[in-house]
Amino acid sequence: xxxxxxxxxxxxxxxxxxxxxxxxxxxxxxxxxxxxxxxxxxxxxxxxxxxxxxxxxxxxxxxxxxxxxxxxxxxxxxxxxxxxxxxxxxxxxxxxxxxxxxxxxxxxxxxxxxxxxxxxxxxxxxxxxxxxxxxxxxxxxxxxxxxxxxxxxxxxxxxxxxxxxxxxxxxxxxxxxxxxxxxxxxxxxxxxxxxxxxxxxxxxxxxxxxxxxxxxxxxxxxxxxxxxxxxxxxxxxxxxxxxxxxxxxxxxxxxxxxxxxxxxxxxxxxxxxxxxxxxxxxxxxxxx
Numbered sequence: 001x002x003x004x005x006x007x008x009x010x011x012x013x014x015x016x017x018x019x020x021x022x023x024x025x026x027x028x029x030x031x032x033x034x035x036x037x038x039x040x041x042x043x044x045x046x047x048x049x050x051x052x053x054x055x056x057x058x059x060x061x062x063x064x065x066x067x068x069x070x071x072x073x074x075x076x077x078x079x080x081x082x083x084x085x086x087x088x089x090x091x092x093x094x095x096x097x098x099x100x101x102x103x104x105x106x107x108x109x110x111x112x113x114x115x116x117x118x119x120x121x122x123x124x125x126x127x128x129x130x131x132x133x134x135x136x137x138x139x140x141x142x143x144x145x146x147x148x149x150x151x152x153x154x155x156x157x158x159x160x161x162x163x164x165x166x167x168x169x170x171x172x173x174x175x176x177x178x179x180x181x182x183x184x185x186x187x188x189x190x191x192x193x194x195x196x197x198x199x200x201x202x203x204x205x206x207x208x209x210x211x212x213x214x215x216x217x218x219x220x221x222x223x224x225x226x227x228x229x230x231x232x233x234x235x236x237x238x239x240x241x242x243x244x245x246x247x248x249x250x251x252x253x254x255x256x257x258x259x260x261x262x263x264x265x266x267x268x269x270x271x272x273x274x275x276x277x278x279x280x281x282x283x284x285x286x287x288x
Contacts, residue, residue: 028054032281033258035082041090043230045239050092053081058260060275065129066216067272074267075275078260084284089246091115093260096237101265102144103160109270110145112263115242117282121249121256128259128279130213139211140227140242147207147231155203207231208242252286
């Protein structure tokens with residue numbers, strides 16, 4: 001009698017597990033990146049709306065074509081989902097990275113990711129390696145250190161290096177009233193990177209930037225960039241949303257391409273040293 005009771009209990013437990021699994025939304029995998037319509041494209045990578053989009057498991061390749069090359073593999077795969085509202089298109093990228101790197105320093109590099117889309121739709125797309133002459137590509141780029149600043153980490157020596165000892169900064173001299181014209185001028189004088197227009201330093205209000213390229217070595221800032229982004233740590237890596245305007249000409253029934261790159265800071269990846277994909281077909285699904 002006791003054995004029969006145990007058997008019935010085991011069957012009930014198994015049935016419960018099967019029912020629970022059946023209630024979960026199955027992950028729909030596709031061979032292309034399919035952007036599905038949504039009333040709102042959330043910046044939060046954890047928003048439940050992203051579960052409505054099919055997932056593309058994009059395999060990453062070594063960047064071993066141009067110097068400085070990457071010859072040792074690191075990140076092998078990035079999971080991609082996409083939503084759009086007819087004006088903007090968002091991409092959520094997820095990948096495994098056990099070592100969060102959100103500080104740029106001598107010999108230290110931040111984790112990062114990017115999406116690349118041809119500026120114009122054509123029968124023959126440009127080279128996936130940063131485009132080619134006459135066929136530019138648009139790139140939306142995210143960095144983990146920029147995200148840390150946007151999240152509230154101060155961009156100061158004391159916050160980045162708690163054990164650092166500082167004798168004196170001229171722009172913090174007591175005679176200078178904080179926020180005064182004199183104090184701001186002195187602060188700019190002792191910030192040479194900002195003074196020469198270095199866009200990669202200083203406090204930031206966004207963790208992403210827009211760039212454009214027509215081949216390796218031609219990368220530069222895009223005029224009028226309006227992309228947004230947000231990244232967060234997961235239990236085993238990063239989840240990042242990149243939100244940009246819908247590329248010109250992209251509509252239901254019209255196909256384009258997307259390429260993705262991931263940098264793992266702890267693997268000494270920076271600049272051309274990265275893991276990347278070739279072109280992946282990109283399509284926009286019509287609203288139901």
